[in-house]
Amino acid sequence: MTTALVTGITGQDGSYLAEYLVGLGNKVYGLVRRDPGATSWLAPISDRIELLRGDLRDEASLDAAFRRAWPDEVYNLAGQSSVPTSWEMPDQTFDINVGGLARLLSIVERRRPDTRVYQASSSDVFGNAEGRCNEQTPLRPTSPYGISKMAAHRLCDAYRRRGIYAVSGILFNHESPRRRPEMVTRKITRAAAAWAHGDRTKVKLGDLGARRDWGFAGDYVRAMQAMLQQPAPKDYVLGTGISHSVADFVAQTLVELHTVKGDELAISTLEEFVEVDPRLLRVGEIRDSRADAARARQELGWEPDVDFPGLVRMMVQADVEALAR
Numbered sequence: 001m002t003t004a005l006v007t008g009i010t011g012q013d014g015s016y017l018a019e020y021l022v023g024l025g026n027k028v029y030g031l032v033r034r035d036p037g038a039t040s041w042l043a044p045i046s047d048r049i050e051l052l053r054g055d056l057r058d059e060a061s062l063d064a065a066f067r068r069a070w071p072d073e074v075y076n077l078a079g080q081s082s083v084p085t086s087w088e089m090p091d092q093t094f095d096i097n098v099g100g101l102a103r104l105l106s107i108v109e110r111r112r113p114d115t116r117v118y119q120a121s122s123s124d125v126f127g128n129a130e131g132r133c134n135e136q137t138p139l140r141p142t143s144p145y146g147i148s149k150m151a152a153h154r155l156c157d158a159y160r161r162r163g164i165y166a167v168s169g170i171l172f173n174h175e176s177p178r179r180r181p182e183m184v185t186r187k188i189t190r191a192a193a194a195w196a197h198g199d200r201t202k203v204k205l206g207d208l209g210a211r212r213d214w215g216f217a218g219d220y221v222r223a224m225q226a227m228l229q230q231p232a233p234k235d236y237v238l239g240t241g242i243s244h245s246v247a248d249f250v251a252q253t254l255v256e257l258h259t260v261k262g263d264e265l266a267i268s269t270l271e272e273f274v275e276v277d278p279r280l281l282r283v284g285e286i287r288d289s290r291a292d293a294a295r296a297r298q299e300l301g302w303e304p305d306v307d308f309p310g311l312v313r314m315m316v317q318a319d320v321e322a323l324a325r
């Protein structure tokens with residue numbers, strides 16, 4: 001039986017990955033900073049995973065968790081995952097996103113060098129690249145978050161040259177009902193759900209023209225596991241290859257809201273629902289971002305199942321239902 005240690009197990013990706021690995025029959029340990037509450041996404045599988053206390057900033061806690069789990073595979077999904085927060089706290093972003101991986105890799109090399117390591121890299125490493133990005137696209141990040149992910153990415157390369165099986169999954173944006181509430185997609189679907197329940201507060205957004213390649217997180221975790229089963233370690237880009245603007249996401253949300261709530265809720269223009277807040281416009285904002293995931297499709301046999309309308313529908317329905325509860 002394969003044993004996996006998942007950092008960031010309480011987050012969006014960590015919770016989907018833990019469900020997937022448990023379903024494959026793996027023994028799953030998760031690193032947590034504090035006990036997840038009863039409403040955590042992990043509650044339905046809580047009897048099939050083991051949680052270990054630890055913090056990416058504290059090497060002793062990581063070492064103790066590693067020795068307890070003695071994992072065949074480490075999935076490093078923990079991170080400071082917000083670009084705006086990375087401008088407010090660049091030092092902590094680096095300590096967690098780069099220092100955390102450095103601590104994990106040195107523990108792996110020292111304790112059990114045959115452990116395979118997956119690192120959660122990000123399309124933000126590409127910055128404002130032209131066209132679709134693949135594994136050969138130059139890394140030109142524009143934010144402390146993107147730069148931290150680039151440094152972690154290079155650290156994986158360096159340990160790979162020392163014989164460690166370490167891969168970076170370069171993931172374009174992936175969302176779900178478990179996305180953090182401050183992220184733009186979830187801000188929109190939560191505001192729409194509130195609107196459906198009578199709260200007519202407009203959602204404040206920044207650049208409505210920024211375009212992202214949005215997929216469903218549950219699809220992406222399958223590829224993370226597949227990346228660690230390959231004969232040799234390699235980096236893989238994951239994304240749908242199609243980008244939509246923030247305005248498109250809002251428009252699709254209003255379509256789905258109408259489907260859920262019917263004519264009782266007619267929002268005819270975007271302006272009724274959205275207020276553009278200049279304070280949310282970001283310097284160095286990535287204008288467009290699209291993946292070329294041909295390598296993952298060919299070598300991992302990976303295809304996302306959920307398309308853009310399906311993703312928005314899932315998020316709107318979940319937020320409407322959550323508010324009704």
Ligand code: NAP
Binds near residue numbers: 012031096122175180
């Ligand atoms: P998320 O929902 O924000 O989850 C982050 C996880 O990291 C949480 O479990 C959090 O634990 C944990 N964490 C944060 N700081 C930690 C620390 N010092 N020590 C231990 N754990 C810590 O992020 P996500 O969307 O699942 O993303 C997973 C990873 O993929 C992140 O590294 C992110 O940067 C990267 N990524 C995400 C996307 C995306 O579109 N979602 C795209 C590319 C890359 P608490 O519950 O204690 O806060």
